[in-house]
Amino acid sequence: MRILVTGGCGFIGSAFCRYIVEQTDWYVMNLSRSTYSATNVALDSVRNSDRYCFSKGDISDLHCLTHVLRKYSPDAIVHLAGESNVDLISPQKFLESNILGTNILLEATTDYWKSLPNEKKSRFRFILVSTVEVYGAFDYLKKFKEDSPYRPSSFYAASKAASEHLVWACGVGYNLPIIITNCSNNYGPYQSTKKLIPRVITKALKGEKIPVYGKGDNIRNWLHVDDHVKALILLLKFGQPLTKYNIGTSDDLTNLDVVKRICHLLDKLVPDFSFGKREKLIEFVKDRTGHNLRSSVDWSKIHQEMNWSPKESFDSGLEKTVKWYLENERWWQLSIDREFNKSPIMV
Numbered sequence: 001m002r003i004l005v006t007g008g009c010g011f012i013g014s015a016f017c018r019y020i021v022e023q024t025d026w027y028v029m030n031l032s033r034s035t036y037s038a039t040n041v042a043l044d045s046v047r048n049s050d051r052y053c054f055s056k057g058d059i060s061d062l063h064c065l066t067h068v069l070r071k072y073s074p075d076a077i078v079h080l081a082g083e084s085n086v087d088l089i090s091p092q093k094f095l096e097s098n099i100l101g102t103n104i105l106l107e108a109t110t111d112y113w114k115s116l117p118n119e120k121k122s123r124f125r126f127i128l129v130s131t132v133e134v135y136g137a138f139d140y141l142k143k144f145k146e147d148s149p150y151r152p153s154s155f156y157a158a159s160k161a162a163s164e165h166l167v168w169a170c171g172v173g174y175n176l177p178i179i180i181t182n183c184s185n186n187y188g189p190y191q192s193t194k195k196l197i198p199r200v201i202t203k204a205l206k207g208e209k210i211p212v213y214g215k216g217d218n219i220r221n222w223l224h225v226d227d228h229v230k231a232l233i234l235l236l237k238f239g240q241p242l243t244k245y246n247i248g249t250s251d252d253l254t255n256l257d258v259v260k261r262i263c264h265l266l267d268k269l270v271p272d273f274s275f276g277k278r279e280k281l282i283e284f285v286k287d288r289t290g291h292n293l294r295s296s297v298d299w300s301k302i303h304q305e306m307n308w309s310p311k312e313s314f315d316s317g318l319e320k321t322v323k324w325y326l327e328n329e330r331w332w333q334l335s336i337d338r339e340f341n342k343s344p345i346m347v
C-alpha cells in the first residue's frame with residue numbers, strides 16, 4: 001500500500017506516519033504545508049526510511065497536488081491537513097484550509113482516481129478525518145451517532161461539516177470511494193502545548209498557574225492518538241466506500257477531572273514539595289463562547305464492523321503521555337517557544 005497523508009507534520013499525521021513506517025510494510029508520503037522545529041522532531045524516527053517521503057505543499061495548490069499524485073501514485077489518501085485552532089475568532093483560515101483546500105484536494109483526487117486502472121481504482125480509498133464537534137452539543141442521555149444531525153457551534157466545526165459535505169457529495173455524485181471519520185479529542189506524544197493535556201502537564205511541571213475555563217465542567221471524550229491511527233489503518237484495509245464512522249472511547253470526562261488527574265499523576269511521578277500539591281495551581285478563568293458543554297460519541301459501528309476498540313483506557317493513556325512529556329522536555333520547550341505560550345488552551 002502507498003498512502004498519501006495530508007497534514008502529516010501535524011500531531012495526528014506524524015503519529016500516522018510513524019505507525020506506518022514502524023508497524024507496517026506500507027509506504028507513506030507526507031504532504032504538508034509547513035514544518036516547524038517541534039513537528040520536524042516528531043518525524044525524526046521515520047525521516048530516513050525508504051518507505052517515508054515528504055513533500056512540502058498546500059492542499060489548495062492544484063498544480064502541486066496533480067504533480068504529487070501522478071508521481072507518487074497512492075492507493076489511498078488520508079486527509080488530515082486542516083486548520084484546527086478552535087479558538088480562531090475569524091472563519092477565514094477555516095474556509096481556506098478546511099473547505100477550499102478540501103475542495104481542491106477532491107478535484108485533484110477525482111481526476112487522478114479516474115485515470116487509474118480498474119483494479120487499483122476499485123481498491124482506492126479517500127479518508128477524511130473529521131471531528132465529533134460537527135454534531136454540536138448533546139444532552140446527557142445520548143451520544144452522537146453517525147447519522148446524528150450536524151449542529152456546529154464554532155467556525156471550526158462548521159468548516160469541518162462543510163468539508164464532510166463536499167467529500168460525501170464527491171462519493172455520491174462522482175463515485176469517488178470516500179470514507180468519513182468523526183473522532184473525539186485526541187491526546188498523546190508530540191501534541192502542541194497549546195492543547196489542554198500538554199499545556200497542563202508543562203504548566204504543572206513548571207509550578208505555574210493552570211488556567212481552567214469556567215468551572216471546568218465541559219465534558220469531552222478522550223482518544224489516544226495511537227488508537228485513532230489503528231482505527232484509520234483498519235479502515236484503509238477493510239472500509240467500504242461511502243461510509244462514515246465515529247471513533248471514540250468510553251472516557252467522557254470533565255476538563256476539571258482531566259486536570260486533576262494530571263496533577264495527581266505528576267505528584268506521584270515527580271513529587272515537588274516546593275509548591276505542595278499541584279491541584280493548588282488550578283485557576284478558574286472566564287469561559288469562551290461557542291464551546292459545547294458536552295461532546296460524546298457512540299463508536300459501536302466501527303467496533304461491530306471492524307472489531308476496533310481503543311486499547312488505552314484514559315488512565316493508562318494519560319500515564320504514558322505524562323511520562324512521555326517528562327522524558328521529552330527538549331521537545332515541549334520547542335513547542336512552547338513556537339506558541340510563545342500566549343494563546344489560550346484549546347480543548
Ligand SMILES: NC(=O)c1ccc[n+]([C@@H]2O[C@H](COP(=O)([O-])OP(=O)(O)OC[C@H]3O[C@@H](n4cnc5c(N)ncnc54)[C@H](O)[C@@H]3O)[C@@H](O)[C@H]2O)c1
Nearest residue numbers: 007009010011012032033034058059081082130131185186
Ligand atoms: N487533534 C484532535 O483532537 C482532532 C480531533 C478530531 C479531528 N481532528 C482533525 O484531524 C486533523 C489533524 O489534526 P491535528 O490535531 O493533527 O492538527 P495539527 O494542527 O497538529 O496538524 C494539521 C497539519 O495540517 C497542515 N496543514 C494545515 N493546512 C494545510 C494546507 N492548506 N495544506 C497543507 N497542509 C496543511 C499543518 O501544517 C499541520 O501540519 C484536522 O483536520 C482536525 O480537524 C483532530
